[in-house]
Amino acid sequence: MGQVEAHSAPGAQRAVDDAVPEPALIEAAHVTAGYDNRREHTRLIALRDVSLQVRRGEFLAIVGPSGCGKTTFINLIAGFVKPIEGSVRVRGSEVTGPGADRAMVFQDYALLPWRTVERNIRFAMENRRGHVPKSEQAGRVAQALELVGLTGFEKSYPHELSGGMRQRVGIARALVTEPEILLMDEPFGAVDAMTREAMQAELEKIIAETRQTVVFITHSIDEAILLADRIVVISKRPGTIREVIDVDLPRPRFDEQADVQRSPRFGEIRSHLWSLLADEALGAKQEGASR
Amino acid sequence: MTETIQGAARTNDQQIESIHVSRFAPLKNVAITVVNLAVFFVIWELVARAEVINALFFPRATEMFAALFNGFADGTIWPQLSHSLTNFLIGLAISAVIGIPVGLLMGASRVADLILSPYVWAMTSLPRVALIPLLILIMGFGNSMQLTIIVLSAVFPIMVNCMAGVKTVEPSLVRAGEVFGASRPQIYLKVILPYTLPFVISGVNQGIARGLVGMLIGELLGGGGNGLGFLLDKAGEQFDAPMLYATLILLAVMSVGLVQAMRWLEQHAAPWRDISRA
Ligand SMILES: Nc1ncnc2c1ncn2[C@@H]1O[C@H](COP(=O)(O)OP(=O)(O)OP(=O)(O)O)[C@@H](O)[C@H]1O
Numbered sequence: 001m002g003q004v005e006a007h008s009a010p011g012a013q014r015a016v017d018d019a020v021p022e023p024a025l026i027e028a029a030h031v032t033a034g035y036d037n038r039r040e041h042t043r044l045i046a047l048r049d050v051s052l053q054v055r056r057g058e059f060l061a062i063v064g065p066s067g068c069g070k071t072t073f074i075n076l077i078a079g080f081v082k083p084i085e086g087s088v089r090v091r092g093s094e095v096t097g098p099g100a101d102r103a104m105v106f107q108d109y110a111l112l113p114w115r116t117v118e119r120n121i122r123f124a125m126e127n128r129r130g131h132v133p134k135s136e137q138a139g140r141v142a143q144a145l146e147l148v149g150l151t152g153f154e155k156s157y158p159h160e161l162s163g164g165m166r167q168r169v170g171i172a173r174a175l176v177t178e179p180e181i182l183l184m185d186e187p188f189g190a191v192d193a194m195t196r197e198a199m200q201a202e203l204e205k206i207i208a209e210t211r212q213t214v215v216f217i218t219h220s221i222d223e224a225i226l227l228a229d230r231i232v233v234i235s236k237r238p239g240t241i242r243e244v245i246d247v248d249l250p251r252p253r254f255d256e257q258a259d260v261q262r263s264p265r266f267g268e269i270r271s272h273l274w275s276l277l278a279d280e281a282l283g284a285k286q287e288g289a290s291r
Numbered sequence: 292m293t294e295t296i297q298g299a300a301r302t303n304d305q306q307i308e309s310i311h312v313s314r315f316a317p318l319k320n321v322a323i324t325v326v327n328l329a330v331f332f333v334i335w336e337l338v339a340r341a342e343v344i345n346a347l348f349f350p351r352a353t354e355m356f357a358a359l360f361n362g363f364a365d366g367t368i369w370p371q372l373s374h375s376l377t378n379f380l381i382g383l384a385i386s387a388v389i390g391i392p393v394g395l396l397m398g399a400s401r402v403a404d405l406i407l408s409p410y411v412w413a414m415t416s417l418p419r420v421a422l423i424p425l426l427i428l429i430m431g432f433g434n435s436m437q438l439t440i441i442v443l444s445a446v447f448p449i450m451v452n453c454m455a456g457v458k459t460v461e462p463s464l465v466r467a468g469e470v471f472g473a474s475r476p477q478i479y480l481k482v483i484l485p486y487t488l489p490f491v492i493s494g495v496n497q498g499i500a501r502g503l504v505g506m507l508i509g510e511l512l513g514g515g516g517n518g519l520g521f522l523l524d525k526a527g528e529q530f531d532a533p534m535l536y537a538t539l540i541l542l543a544v545m546s547v548g549l550v551q552a553m554r555w556l557e558q559h560a561a562p563w564r565d566i567s568r569a
């Protein structure tokens with residue numbers, strides 16, 4: 001994954017440090033989205049009037065209670081869900097469907113059960129012609145597997161893996177093409193605490209190198225603070241943006257010396273988030289833990 | 292690699308031990324089946340010898356085997372068996388070639404579903420026998436009528452199963468296909484079809500069961516003078532109970548053989564699904 005050159009175009013500096021304002025990479029303007037129930041002639045509004053800009057190279061975390069529309073929001077960016085009102089733009093042009101610039105880590109993994117781990121990861125590279133040269137694919141798969149700590153499981157089928165391992169295959173599949181935008185829907189939800197921390201650190205390192213833009217859904221407040229440049233708090237359904245919090249903690253945050261988790265600023269942000277999610281956080285936390 | 296990722300990598304050291312599987316394990320099942328069948332035929336023989344049931348309807352097992360042996364020896368059985376088997380396999384192949392694509396189309400396209408559904412469901416639930424007079428009227432007695440009834444019996448369960456299969460494809464798998472750049476045809480080929488395969492196979496399984504019934508109906512009522520159905524009919528008319536039972540045994544062997552072949556296919560086509568539960 002270490003191909004810094006490809007992504008370090010002049011404009012691709014970490015947006016947080018940018019002095020010159022840059023047009024947003026992802027822009028949601030007054031988006032209302034929902035799902036029609038044709039049988040009962042009703043429409044469930046999942047998100048209402050959401051406006052949000054994600055800058056190039058930014059790491060945006062989304063937190064909020066279960067069912068508040070987080071996945072819906074990420075699906076809007078991916079192009080699976082069309083807004084009822086408002087618009088979602090990537091690089092200034094309206095999203096009409098999925099594209100090579102966006103990859104996704106699915107909440108339910110979405111691995112092809114008849115393919116081995118290796119061939120599942122290859123799936124990300126084999127469909128678009130000329131996307132990744134054939135000769136490069138094997139090496140990339142190996143690299144991605146090493147990254148998620150699954151070397152040696154190339155020939156396993158998803159049903160032979162634990163939930164956490166499947167999720168890591170899903171992460172490897174999304175990372176392998178180094179897309180400009182990474183959409184991650186609770187990517188570490190099924191991963192055990194130890195592995196989770198290792199993978200958070202690894203993700204921070206990867207992002208620092210590739211300067212990918214990340215939209216990251218999580219149920220864990222700590223995870224959001226540790227990884228994100230900004231945290232969006234979404235309220236109960238219909239989801240609206242409750243607050244956007246800047247996480248002005250220094251990077252790298254997983255440095256042993258820095259010990260960000262014990263810094264007073266971390267505690268401040270944490271208790272602020274807690275109070276925001278006061279009524280919902282408890283339920284959300286419990287659900288997160290039981291996954 | 293950093294220190295931390297080593298922690299993640301450590302999960303790989305899971306122990307894989309080789310286990311001892313007896314070379315005779317598969318033989319054990321065969322042995323059980325052989326003993327089981329032997330006991331069955333011995334009991335049959337004993338009950339028949341006790342003559343609690345009229346020997347006219349219930350011959351001894353040994354008589355049945357003799358009829359079977361003689362039938363093969365003097366060439367009365369084999370032509371009929373091969374006629375039925377050939378007809379059946381051709382009919383099944385035609386049903387699969389028509390049923391699978393149409394079923395997939397119905398699963399994928401709402402318009403196709405809406406247009407075809409009423410006919411498919413009507414044909415799926417209509418008792419096959421009801422068609423015989425019409426088919427005889429159109430095609431007369433003989434092979435094409437027998438083949439048609441097999442196809443009409445087998446094609447609809449195949450269609451319905453394929454359609455149902457496509458509808459169960461997990462939406463997130465299709466989305467994964469879209470995210471990772473698969474075109475519509477690629478999604479069909481790489482996501483929907485493999486996912487549907489177990490349904491296709493169970494559709495063919497039902498097609499086999501229904502097709503066998505269709506085959507017999509065609510041969511019994513169609514009066515073509517061919518096939519195992521004809522053999523049954525003749526044996527019945529001549530009060531040849533041993534032959535009647537011999538033919539029934541042949542039919543049982545044929546259908547069990549086909550079902551086993553499909554099971555094997557099922558397990559090898561979709562090892563990720565736990566078929567044994569179904
Ligand atoms: N395909 C769908 N059809 C109908 N309703 C849907 C669909 N997907 C989501 N919803 C509804 O939209 C609302 C928001 O769902 P969404 O999946 O975006 O929530 P979420 O914030 O991701 O929740 P979680 O944290 O549990 O994953 C929920 O009430 C859900 O029931």
Ligand SMILES: [Mg+2]
Binds near residue numbers: 070071107
């Ligand atoms: Mg969700």
